[in-house]
Amino acid sequence: MRWIACFLILLSTARTTCGDDAQAAKDATIVETLLRLKTVDVNSNPKLKDAVLRHLELHKGTPKYVDLIERLNLRGVEEALLQLALADPASTEGVRAGELLLKRGQAELIAARIDGDDEDVATKAISLLGYVDNKDALEILKPLALDDQRSRPLRTAAANALGRSRLGERYLLRVVQDGRLPADLNFTVANVLYASSDDAIRIEVAKHLTLPATAGSKPLPPVAELAKRSGDAAHGQELFKTKATCIKCHKVRGEGKEVGPDLSEIGSKLSREAMFVSILDPSAGISHNYETYTAVLDSGNIISGLKVSETDDSITIRSAESIDKVIAKSEIEEIVKSTISLMPADLQKTMSEQELVDVVDFISTLKKTAS
Ligand code: HEC
Structure with missing residues (x-):
C-alpha cells in the first residue's frame, strides 16, 4: 500500500514544471515503481506511458532499453524495436529486440521489410531472422531461399540465415536431397552444411554437393574453417600481383586496374569469412555499381x-x-x-589452399589508416 500511495503522489506531480534532471529523476522513480507493481498496466494510462517513454528515450542504445519494454509489457513501440533490431541484427541488442517482436506475434512487421523495396534493409531483416531463435522466423525463411522471384543476394542471405539453426540446416538438406536447390545457391548451402556440427548432416551433404576445389582438385574446407587458418601476408601480396591475377581487376594503394572495387581499405570493410566468400562465390553479393x-x-x-x-x-x-x-x-x-559477377568464380583453382589463405591474409592487412 505504501508503494501505491507514494506512486500516486509521484504521478500527480510528474507534469509539474521542473528541470530536465528533476523530470528524469521522477520518470525513473515511476519506472522503478511500475516494475514493482506488477498489476498496473502502463499501456492504459497515458501519463504513466509518457513517463516511461521519456525514460526509455534516455536509455536508447543500452541493454536496459529492450529490457524495460519487455518487463513493463509496453506496447506501441514495435516500430522502435524493429529499427533497433535492423540497425545491427548480429548484436545482442538487435537479437533481443527481434526476439521480443516475434514473441509478441509481430513476424509480419519483419516480413514486410523483407518484401519492401530497400534491398539492404531486406537483407538485414533476413539475417535478423537467422539470429533469433523462433519458429515463425524459420517459416518466413524457408520459402524465401527457394523463391526465384527474389534476387540472388536475398536468397543467399536466407540460406545463410537458415544455416544458423539445426532445424534450418535439416530443411536445407532436404531441399538438396530432393534436388530442389537452385544451382546458384550450391556454394552457399554446401558451405553452410559442410560446417554443421551434426555429423549426419555433413556426411549426407557430401553425397550431393561439393565445395570449390583448389589447384590439384583438392576441395576446400568450409569458409568458417578457412577463416581460422593463418597465412603469410607477404606471400599473399606477391600472389595477388602474379598467379592469383587479382591486380588485373583491383587497385591497391594506386597499383592495379579498376574493374572491381579498390581494395586499399577492404580489411576495414569485410571480415575474413566475407573475404573468402567474395573470392569463392563472387556473385553471392555483388556490390552496388558492379553489376x-x-x-x-x-x-x-x-x-x-x-x-x-x-x-x-x-x-x-x-x-x-x-x-x-x-x-x-x-x-x-x-x-x-x-546477376553474375565479372569476377571469375574459379580463381581458387589457380592456387593451393594455403595460397588462398595467404591472399586473404594479405587483403586483411589493408586497413583504413588513421588520418
Ligand atoms: C576479372 C576481374 C576480377 C578479378 C581477376 C578479381 N576480381 Fe575481385 N571483384 C571484381 C569485381 C567486378 C568485383 C565487384 C563485384 C562483386 O562483388 O562480385 C569484385 C569484388 C571483390 C571483392 C569484394 C569487394 C567489396 O568491396 O565488397 C573482393 C574482396 C575481391 N573482389 C577480391 C579479389 C581477389 C583477392 C582477387 C584475386 C584472387 C580478385 N578479387 C580477382 C573483379 C575481379
Missing part, C-alpha cells in the same frame, strides 16, 4: 562488362580485361543487367 551488363549489338556481337558511364546516345562498358568500349545506343539491340 555486369551484357549488350547484344545489331551486328550480333555481345559485349559484357561494367557500365562505367552513360550519355543520351551511348554507353561505356568496361570489360573484364579493363578495356572500355563506347557503344552507340542505336547499335544496341538489347541490354540486360546480369
Whole structure:
C-alpha cells in the first residue's frame, strides 16, 4: 500500500514544471515503481506511458532499453524495436529486440521489410531472422531461399540465415536431397552444411554437393574453417600481383586496374569469412555499381562488362580485361543487367589452399589508416 500511495503522489506531480534532471529523476522513480507493481498496466494510462517513454528515450542504445519494454509489457513501440533490431541484427541488442517482436506475434512487421523495396534493409531483416531463435522466423525463411522471384543476394542471405539453426540446416538438406536447390545457391548451402556440427548432416551433404576445389582438385574446407587458418601476408601480396591475377581487376594503394572495387581499405570493410566468400562465390553479393551488363549489338556481337558511364546516345562498358568500349545506343539491340559477377568464380583453382589463405591474409592487412 505504501508503494501505491507514494506512486500516486509521484504521478500527480510528474507534469509539474521542473528541470530536465528533476523530470528524469521522477520518470525513473515511476519506472522503478511500475516494475514493482506488477498489476498496473502502463499501456492504459497515458501519463504513466509518457513517463516511461521519456525514460526509455534516455536509455536508447543500452541493454536496459529492450529490457524495460519487455518487463513493463509496453506496447506501441514495435516500430522502435524493429529499427533497433535492423540497425545491427548480429548484436545482442538487435537479437533481443527481434526476439521480443516475434514473441509478441509481430513476424509480419519483419516480413514486410523483407518484401519492401530497400534491398539492404531486406537483407538485414533476413539475417535478423537467422539470429533469433523462433519458429515463425524459420517459416518466413524457408520459402524465401527457394523463391526465384527474389534476387540472388536475398536468397543467399536466407540460406545463410537458415544455416544458423539445426532445424534450418535439416530443411536445407532436404531441399538438396530432393534436388530442389537452385544451382546458384550450391556454394552457399554446401558451405553452410559442410560446417554443421551434426555429423549426419555433413556426411549426407557430401553425397550431393561439393565445395570449390583448389589447384590439384583438392576441395576446400568450409569458409568458417578457412577463416581460422593463418597465412603469410607477404606471400599473399606477391600472389595477388602474379598467379592469383587479382591486380588485373583491383587497385591497391594506386597499383592495379579498376574493374572491381579498390581494395586499399577492404580489411576495414569485410571480415575474413566475407573475404573468402567474395573470392569463392563472387556473385553471392555483388556490390552496388558492379553489376555486369551484357549488350547484344545489331551486328550480333555481345559485349559484357561494367557500365562505367552513360550519355543520351551511348554507353561505356568496361570489360573484364579493363578495356572500355563506347557503344552507340542505336547499335544496341538489347541490354540486360546480369546477376553474375565479372569476377571469375574459379580463381581458387589457380592456387593451393594455403595460397588462398595467404591472399586473404594479405587483403586483411589493408586497413583504413588513421588520418
Ligand atoms: C576479372 C576481374 C576480377 C578479378 C581477376 C578479381 N576480381 Fe575481385 N571483384 C571484381 C569485381 C567486378 C568485383 C565487384 C563485384 C562483386 O562483388 O562480385 C569484385 C569484388 C571483390 C571483392 C569484394 C569487394 C567489396 O568491396 O565488397 C573482393 C574482396 C575481391 N573482389 C577480391 C579479389 C581477389 C583477392 C582477387 C584475386 C584472387 C580478385 N578479387 C580477382 C573483379 C575481379
